Amino acid sequence: MAAANGGRDPGAEDGRRDLVVVGSANADLVVTVDRRPAAGETVLGSDLAVHPGGKGANQAVAAARLGARTALLARVGDDAHGRLLLDSQRAAGVDTGGVLVGGAPTGVALITVDPSGDNSIVVAPGANARLAPADVRAARGLLATARVVSVQLEIPLETVAEVARTVPPGTRLVVNASPPVPLPPAVAAACAVLVVNEHEARVLLEGDPAAGASGPEERARALLARGPQAVVVTLGAAGALVADRRGVVRVPSPAVTPVDTTGAGDAFTGALCLRLAAGDDLAAAVRFAVRVGAVSVTRRGAQGSYPTAAQLDGPTP
Incomplete structure (x- = not known):
């Protein structure tokens, strides 16, 4: 399939990028409802809004808007939704040379948002399901330019495994295990x-006594025992916690009034990757990412809610 050319390459000057994101790109079809329907029930909602989304595309935009030199490896359809996604990436300054076009319709996320800002999401993967291990191997040179590589689970698990095998020594791999599968x-x-x-922590620990533990600290330690160097558990309005071999630290979130939580986790992860690429220790990177995530929930949509570095320097809402 053809790659989508024409995106600005923020890493061209020195050959290195802060972040290469491997993941999904979806069109978010969003309806606001007074309450989410029960089984068999129909409710009326707002007019349909269409936004660029997908965990991979969101994380790339979040990092790029904050100033990261970012590239995206993804797959979209040769359709209007695919063009929407490519335009959004390019507008944020993401290098889209790794985005493959065609073979299936662009993925779509069907999202309902209630008055509290909470959302429910159903994803039709479309082209995301066709991002294959061979595509990762073909992009080995792109991955080699990254200080950090981020991957999520809206693409096939065998493709995620290929990313883990392909990331070169010295490049940090961040895995956002969403949606959760073992x-x-x-x-x-x-x-x-x-x-x-x-x-997601509970799902990953299914069958482990820690899945029913009283607090996220115990679940984070259990996940840490499975092999990662560090685990970050996001806690919504309560912030996040960091677990590594030295212990567990909680990072509080600024108090904000949420409008729409869609894409907030992706804003967090994109910001986290940016600060890791800049050399921050993990706790400092999480403190920054929590602030970015808090700002994002005060605005509607996913990518459109992500702050620039200049906006983040102002008061937190």
Whole structure:
């Protein structure tokens, strides 16, 4: 399939990029509802809004808007949704040379948002399901330019495993285990940082006594025992916690009034990768990422809610 050329290459000057994201690109079809429907129930919602989304595309935009030299390896359809996604990446300054076009329709996420800002999401993977291990091998040179590589689980698990095998020594692999499925041991062992929310942590630990533990600290330690160098558990309005061989640290979130939580986890992960690429220690990177995530939930949509570095320098809402 053809690659999507024409994106600005932020890493061209010195041959290195802060971040290469390998993951999904979806069109988000969003409806706001007074309440989410029960089984068999129909409710009326707002007019349909269409936004660029997908965990991979979101993380790339979040990092690029904050100033990271970023590239995306993904697959979209040769359709209007695919063009929307490519335009959004390029507008944020992401290098789209690794985005493959064609073979299936662009992935779509069907999202309902309630008055509290909470959302429910169903994803039709489309072209994301066709991002194959061979595509990762063909992009070996792109991955070799990255200080950090981020991958999520909206693409085939065998493709994620190929990313773990392909990332060169000296490059940090961040795995955002969302949506959650059991990670192959080789992927867990390759993780510099495993990022999950509380629900995802429970799913990954299914069958482990720690899955029913009273607090996220115990679950983070159990995930750490499976091989990653560090685990970050996001806690929504409570912030996040960091677990590594030295212990567990909680990082609080600024208090904000949420409008829409869609894509907030991706804003967090993109910001985290940026600061890791800049050389921050993990706790400092998480403190920055928590602030970015807090800002993102005060605005509607996913990519459109992500702050620039200049906006982040202002007061937190």
